[in-house]
Amino acid sequence: MSSPTTGRRRGPSKGDLRERAILDTARELLRRKPLAEITIDELAGGAQISRSSFYFYFDSKTAVVVALLHGLSAEVSRDTGPWLDGTGPDRAALRQSIASLAALWRDHGRLLTGALAAAPGCPPIAEWRAGLRRGHVERLTARIERDRAAGLAPGGPSARVLAELADDLQLAAFAGATDPEGLVDDLVTVELRMMYGDLPPEEATVGAP
Amino acid sequence: MSSPTTGRRRGPSKGDLRERAILDTARELLRRKPLAEITIDELAGGAQISRSSFYFYFDSKTAVVVALLHGLSAEVSRDTGPWLDGTGPDRAALRQSIASLAALWRDHGRLLTGALAAAPGCPPIAEWRAGLRRGHVERLTARIERDRAAGLAPGGPSARVLAELADDLQLAAFAGATDPEGLVDDLVTVELRMMYGDLPPEEATVGAP
DNA sequence: GTGTGGAATCGACAGTACGTCGAAAAACTC
């Protein structure tokens, strides 16, 4: 799918451009209508090719979606790092992690909503989601266990289940929200409560007195 | 769509029977495959009528789904009553409320998953969901406010947001679960924490010592 | 410049599902 014949650099091939054009068109259309209402005709049209030419670049609409989706994964796992790799009820770190998720939903809500709706009955998308979730759950599980071992968090549900519920909650909260960003602080509070129980607001930050 | 011409009772008309047959077929098929894979042909076939006859009874597959969905609403709001109308961290009542939801997901998971996935872009289904949610959120909001006024629950996020997050969490948790029933106790714990913060296990029941 | 092979493009076709219409058959009323 990529570039030069020799070591010498040359611009992206015509095909590479078309491929990008399709992706761009998809992003563009998603700004205006839900994923389910986007047709391959439109994708092709937006990239100035016929519908059948579309299939030269992607196997199906799903393939396009997956491509878009993969562009987001990196960002997510980067911004959640500080929180997931940290220790204790670090409100600031959690806030940053959740805020970045909120931004993601703000910018790509239609894509995410559509993809998630299509996931059952669409293996590649389901896999993408499963991978992301697995990553989050595993790191969060480990974090909870660290905190418990250090006496920083109370017992209760198994760390894994707790992590899964936290993941579920984030997803559902943003999927339904009209204003993801407005939800961030409350989500942070709730998630901290889920894991640590009720904390006096003073302790709910990095350095406790 | 229903029965007798005079006050005199008469068995359900042929049409009523067909209508039921379609609904039954839908339930039957949902036991085997996801909603999205069920076609109107199959629904009609199961009820022994041609595809075009199907449209005499329902406007679309969506209409069938909505009919099935409405059959569930009553059950839900009944079983959640004791908890929603009660006061304080009443673990038993919450458990019953959530356990009944779990049973619902166990018995009708495919229907619910499919319906929820179809909701964006399917007004009637979206409305059903919205109605159920509104009911739950409003009652729970009122409950939280009661508890706060009585000094039984800590402050934090607005009662409404908290209620919305609780609703989101229930949905997402069960939607993803392979074994809804196994999740009940942990969900109860987490939800109590969301609303009341960390409670010593002894107090987490009706009569505190 | 010519030719040659892969990259890229397209029209035509076949398939599936949806929803509508008007004509007919069945069931019921009087």
Place this chain on the structure above:
DNA sequence: GAGTTTTTCGACGTACTGTCGATTCCACAC
């Protein structure tokens, strides 16, 4: 058993999807 209403169906038109083979484009070799 004529008249109505309920129920049924086949035929049709539409909107997508995905595939095939034929064709054109284009970079490079000679």
